Amino acid sequence: MSWFVLYTKPRTEKRVAEDLEKIGIKVYCPIITEVKQWKDRKKKLKTPLFKSYVFIKLEEKKRNQVFDVPGVVRYLFWLGKPAIVRNEEIEVIQKWLEGDKVEDAKIEHLSEGDKIVIKNGVFKDEAAIIREVGKRKMRLILPKLGCTVEVLTKEVV
Structure with missing residues (x-):
């Protein structure tokens, strides 16, 4: 099967x-x-x-x-x-x-093209590339999964 x-x-x-x-x-x-x-x-x-x-x-x-x-x-x-x-x-x-749930996220000194590793939440330990940073959300590309996700943020620093 x-x-x-x-x-x-x-x-x-x-x-x-x-x-x-x-x-x-x-x-x-x-x-x-x-x-x-x-x-x-x-x-x-x-x-x-x-x-x-x-x-x-x-x-x-x-x-x-x-x-x-x-x-x-x-x-x-x-x-x-x-x-x-x-x-x-x-x-x-x-x-x-x-896995762990993340209610809010916070963007600190991140910009488009940066490579990051997600530390907790649904996509814990996944490598991601920042595609877009906005005032209230950020788009991440997850190459291993071949998809893009949006992360809502509390505030942009």
């Missing part, structure tokens, strides 16, 4: 994951808690870490079962074949999400 990546309709990741579990497919949809701010309030929301993607573990011959679930669009392909995610990569994501 291998881990595959399913592409879903926007904002249906959690529902698709629940429906896939109901038909007996092992699913992993990493969830994070985000703080959304409106003019009058802040609210903590649980959102998928990867928008429009869920991971499923099943045998190659049973791959078509997933299309019985509303919201499933297609498999993610790599070099003409369905993309397979290694167990180690799933375990790394799980480890990060179980």
Whole structure:
């Protein structure tokens, strides 16, 4: 059995994951808690870490079962074949999400292009390159994961 990546309709990741579990497919949809701010309030929301993607573990011959679930669009392909995610990569994501949580961050004398190592939080011990520094947030490139993350800050010094 291998881990595959399913592409879903926007904002249906959690529902698709629940429906896939109901038909007996092992699913992993990493969830994070985000703080959304409106003019009058802040609210903590649980959102998928990867928008429009869920991971499923099943045998190659049973791959078509997933299309019985509303919201499933297609498999993610790599070099003409369905993309397979290694167990180690799933375990790394799980480890990060179980790790320390960082509520606020503080930027001190950092600028674009600087290379850093994240000291705590979901991406603890990951190397990152600073892509952009703003007044309230900073964008980091995580080369090992091939993604960009945004960090909200308390203040810029």
